[in-house]
Amino acid sequence: MSERWARAVLSTYSLAGSLAYPVIGTYVAWRSSKGKEDPVRRRERYGRAGRPRPEGPLIWLHAASVGETLAVAPLIETILGYGINVVLTTGTVTSAALANERFGERVIHQYVPLDLKPAISRFLDYWKPDLAIIAESEIWPMTILELGKRRVPQVLVNGRLSDRSFASWKKRSYLAEALFENLAHVVAQSDLDGKRFAALGARPVTVSGNLKVDTPPPPANERELQALKRQIGNRPTWAAISTHDGEESVAAEVHMRLRARHPGLLTIIVPRHPDRADALVEEFSALGLKVSRRSAREAIAADTDILLGDTIGEMGLYLRLTEIAFVGRSLTGEGGQNPLEPAMLDTAVLSGKNVQNFRDSYQRLIQRGGAKLVRDRDMLAGAVNYLLLNDNVRHKMMLAGNATVGEMRGALARTLKALDPFIQPLIVKSRLKGTR
Structure with a gap:
């Protein structure tokens, strides 16, 4: 019963998103007028690519804002060192500026597409990621389901669930299980976060500590x-x-x-x-x-x-x-x-x-x-x-x-260990591409 109910709720969510898609432009335009969207790159929010896709394996890494981007920066540097392409999505103008300052052309930055089926499908059809890595607590139902349909492994890193978020998901445990079962691995910040993800149906769950500890101190001129x-x-x-x-x-x-x-x-x-x-x-x-x-x-x-x-x-x-x-x-x-x-x-x-x-x-x-x-x-x-x-x-x-x-310190090493089964095949694929 609960499984059927979860499918019904998610189907309704998908349908509502598709119906709202034609008029969502008004909302994005309003955000743009408030400086919360980049007017030049608004198309990216609908899943329309702003850059060409490079050849070879590609990892999609999503970080919501500045804090999450800083936290995963060392992880991105490591992945780039393996010779794997990275598409980094963020949701704010400030995090986009940070990504450009930190990585330049080494990383493809895109604004994260709206969690609506047309936008997500367009994004995934174009970029065709081999792996999706999501930072902290960004749980977007349509994104998770569309990645699951395409059998793209999804790993949540530096995962955390606040008291409020956990209580909310717990009330809808049937829905949480329907979503979290699509995650190939959850790497949680703390033991408590790990227990919470496991209670909501995530498997497997490991604990890394906070990736923000492994970042350098904020710089100063x-x-x-x-x-x-x-x-x-x-x-x-x-x-x-x-x-x-x-x-x-x-x-x-x-x-x-x-x-x-x-x-x-x-x-x-x-x-x-x-x-x-x-x-x-x-x-x-x-x-x-x-x-x-x-x-x-x-x-x-x-x-x-x-x-x-x-x-x-x-x-x-x-x-x-x-x-x-x-x-x-x-x-x-x-x-x-x-x-x-x-x-x-x-x-x-x-x-x-x-x-x-x-x-x-x-x-x-x-x-x-x-x-x-x-x-x-x-x-x-x-x-x-x-x-x-x-x-x-x-x-x-x-x-x-x-x-x-x-x-x-040590969260980065533990996170990379959890990611190793997903990244190693991509490293081999990248090297084989380079020898052709």
């Missing part, structure tokens, strides 16, 4: 970094990074509480979505705070209260300006953001308690003393104040965070 350090001088600093709506206000309030105790205090605020910068400047100015916007290259003056990091791709720069970082989407948001980047850069990590999406990373950091969770604004202010006053405690946290990241 050395000239820009030194210029900012000269402007800041010996002023005390702390940062609130990857913040979501409401957390910037909390950071501003913490700044106002602490600046009398720490003369010259500079607060660095890096919103997750820089397009909110205008509203934030208005809000901070109304509080009597002087703001320097990074996007406008405004100098940090002696009376600057807040450096607003409203740029993309400069997290490594901001983190190198401080030794204390609060990681957002954890006080007013849900799920948390990645704490590994600040830990890699010798930063004492603070966070709210809503870190379900990065539970394993936070647990390890907290156990080793590299991170501390705070309950609310008052507790955050107290923690920042304490760390600014106590150099030894702060430096111990910084060292513990870096050491924890070192202990967590």
Whole structure:
């Protein structure tokens, strides 16, 4: 009964997608007007190729956005080293820019096609991938089913399931099984993620750890970094990074509480979505705070209260300006953001308690003393104040965070081991092609 029900639901999903396909252009055009789509490459969202397909074996690797793209970058480099072609799909303009910056012409980047049968079929008919690798938690029903029909092996890497996603799938376990049975292998981030995928019908499941641990720290332009350090001088600093709506206000309030105790205090605020910068400047100015916007290259003056990091791709720069970082989407948001980047850069990590999406990373950091969770604004202010006053405690946290990241490394090697049965035949195929 449940199997028939799953087939019926998926058939309805497929039919609804096909019916919606002719009018979906309005939605894509709206996203384009908001800067969320590349207007020049909108056709790729319908599965229309923007590049010629190269000869030989080809792997389709999908990473949703910037974070996932960074996580799988070392994996892509390894695959390219085998002489295998890679089509990398992402869903955002920023991740497309990152892919171009990181790989250039070595990788074929395409925007991921909409999860509608006409778009997916057109994409697969053109690219004919020999293997599909999906990063983290991108479960698209039509994509999975169409790959399954074509008997293309599908492997989920760096897999994770948040509490909310797992609960949602659990309520529809019949549907989860119908989809997850198409996956040839799931490589999960943590033991808990692995158990969750197995409970939903995925087989086989192995655990690799988090691929983000095996990536290098985010870079910084050395000239820009030194210029900012000269402007800041010996002023005390702390940062609130990857913040979501409401957390910037909390950071501003913490700044106002602490600046009398720490003369010259500079607060660095890096919103997750820089397009909110205008509203934030208005809000901070109304509080009597002087703001320097990074996007406008405004100098940090002696009376600057807040450096607003409203740029993309400069997290490594901001983190190198401080030794204390609060990681957002954890006080007013849900799920948390990645704490590994600040830990890699010798930063004492603070966070709210809503870190379900990065539970394993936070647990390890907290156990080793590299991170501390705070309950609310008052507790955050107290923690920042304490760390600014106590150099030894702060430096111990910084060292513990870096050491924890070192202990967590190895996910790339474990992921490659899981992928080996799927990639080895493609390596042989590529070499045979080269000898003809």
